[in-house]
Amino acid sequence: MGGKVTCTLGEVKNRADLIIYWGGNPADCHPLHFSRYTLNAKGKHVPQGRKGRTMVLVDVRETPSVRFSDIFLQVRPGKDFEVVTTLRALLKNRPVDEARVAETGLTLEQLQNLVDRMKNARFGVLFFGMGLTMTRGKHMNSAAVLTLVAELNAFTKFVSMPMRGHGNVTGADVVMRWTTGFPFGVNLSRGYPRFNPGEFSTIDVLVRGDNDAALILGADPGATMPQPAIDHLARIPTIVLDPKLTHTSRLARVHITTATTGISAPGTAYRMDEIPLPLKPILKSPYPTDEEVIRRIYEKVKVKPAWSPAAYAKVPCA
């Protein structure tokens, strides 16, 4: 199974009586999540707010989010996939090996209890974070969680949602899909979009040293990427557009300071549930917007003879 069974955050606010956070620490990383959308929000069909909802937290360590939860399930690191798979088996009343369940750090009773809560919820939601998607199993973990949630819909209403990171990552993903068909990891070097995560994703391209220039917008790979990728960025002409000096700026050839989008530049941001929100500037900035800088770079680039496979095809072989 692929795909995703999800909703906008208002559905969670208005309906969810069971809220599961898996592999994330919303109390620190998404501080407004509880009050605006989930635990404490009073919704149309959950007028009592926090009292009308049960929160389950699944994580490998105790975080500040634990004290917000009703039930905390501490999974042994790297065992998330096994836990999800056990839940799927229990959902279908399949036999499970108690000894292997014990290896996950949780007991069969705990997992059976969770499955019962899930099946009996009126509206359940599972938010999953990087603790699930970036640890052992990676996309297999995401797929397992998405499948579990899809299968729960045979019993009740259940949805899932990844807890996306900072900035407008979702917006980039949305626009890439409508312009190229793919969310990320797109290579346009042949003149049309090709998609291959693991080959064309930024880290892979940088680590292999495939690119001979880099334009960085709204990101700070110099702070987060593996060292070989950072080394390559330092080797090639790297241009950074950012309102502030970032780690990447320090290793770049050019840093262009731009106006902060949402404060002094207009635009659209896509929330983690892909709802587009208008950004309305409240201050004037002495700096140009990202859009303006890109447009001016593009005007200069356009003066050069166009590169396109179609144009090349018409050039006779010399």
Add this chain to the structure above:
Amino acid sequence: MLRISGGRVYDPANGIQGEVKDICIADGRIVNDVQGAAVRTIPASGMVVFPGGVDVHTHVAGAALNFARGMTPENHRAAAKFIHSPLLRAGTGGITPTTFATGYLYAGMGYTTVNEAAVPILSARHTHEELRDTPIVDKSSCVLMANNEILLDLFEEGETERARDVLAWLIWAAKGYGVKAVNPGGVAAWKWGKDAKVLSDPVHGYGKVTPAIIIAQLAAIVDHLRLPHPLHIHCNNLGVPGNVSTTLETMRVLEGHRAHMAHLQFHAYGGDDWTTLRSEAAAVAEYFNAHPNLTADAGAILFGNSVTITADGPWQHLLYQLTGRKWGNLDVENETGCGIVPYVYKGSNVVNAVQWAVGLELLLLIDDPWRIFLTTDHPNGACFWRYPEVIHLLMDASFRRECLRKLPSRALKRIVLPDVDREYTLSEIATITSAGPARALGMPRKGHLGPGADADVTIYNESPDRGLMFRHPRYVLKGGEVVVEEGDIRKVVDGRELIVRPAYDENIEEYLRPLFEQYYTVAFENYPVEQERLEGADIRELG
């Protein structure tokens, strides 16, 4: 200025059926005559001249389609590639084309106006961003209303007048054109994992409101507001065996009002279950023929790959359970939902074979081409760029019989298509692909070639191979500019958005604001799409 000279003109709206005559163009519009040295002449003798195609029901932009794009990378890999050039943007064709490719593909087929049929208000800003990136074609959109809980609550309380103001405000907030009803009440029920299968039963979570009440109220409001396009309705029980009774009942509820029945093929089935499913196209056509308040589009299916995308969440869950393939579902707070399931229609599958026949039967048994239009509910039944295949089937009965021979014999007993000999004429094709949908959409400047019309013109090389002829127009003009010549895009113009602004009592905002603060997760001020975002939109104010 431009003169298309000596072509055989099919302009059904103006009663012209294959007369040889010149079409003259100035300033982007059709005019009576042009003269002088500045006139470019397109010699069109031996060619066939149509008004540009108008798609009354398609899904080309917005959150649901974009969700589908992300879900099916394997389809894009096999799809046609659009290579970046000084003129064209890169993109991917296939089942869910990217926005730029969508504009090129529609124009390349001679279509110049499209109606995006399902827009949630909450994400309308996204839809318009995609439509802006869809070049050449003009665009309108229908706003999803039949599961909007603010409206349903008002219907429950019998507050018809306030509902009218809310609906009008919502259309303008979404910068929409028409009103769409999808599985009335059923999507709201789906928020609790339920459906609405009986038109007279209260919707889950409500005491009085039934699907029938929602349908009747919406149709009445749309008529009262004098929206150019009637209520655009996707009936309850889509795709389900035996749903013909629901469809006929819906049409009875609509008596006395205008309405457009979307993708009727998916709503014309008899039988009790999947093993007994049969065509009820004849029964639907008989009722429909006698009720001139209705228009419909076919929603024909063609064998091959598709992705089903609809606001009908419960149906998509059922389809997921039937196929066991991918399933995407996106419920939108207080308004609607959408489901996405990739699907392959197979000629060897009895159910699919019946579906294939039902689409054609409706097109052939509904006798007024002004009321039934060519669609495949793209990408649900087939991709829009396969319309020429349907045209071929409609115009050529012997080709149809050839295709019928390939179907499983069990399917043949459940359809009436083998007994239908009708063949569409060119004039009728011009009607179901352009003149009719333009009239149903209430677009007086579209779908015809009379003076004042937008100069959207498609010119075909006449060929006995109708599939070939309609796949590759010789020229396509949009707003008087030659955008396609010999199958190549020659010029990329921006398409306009068509928007309606109905009249409403401004005080309705004071009623809506507190509801928003309670039920929504976006600020009331951030909800409406800003007019400034839609450059060059054609806004029609209704008094």
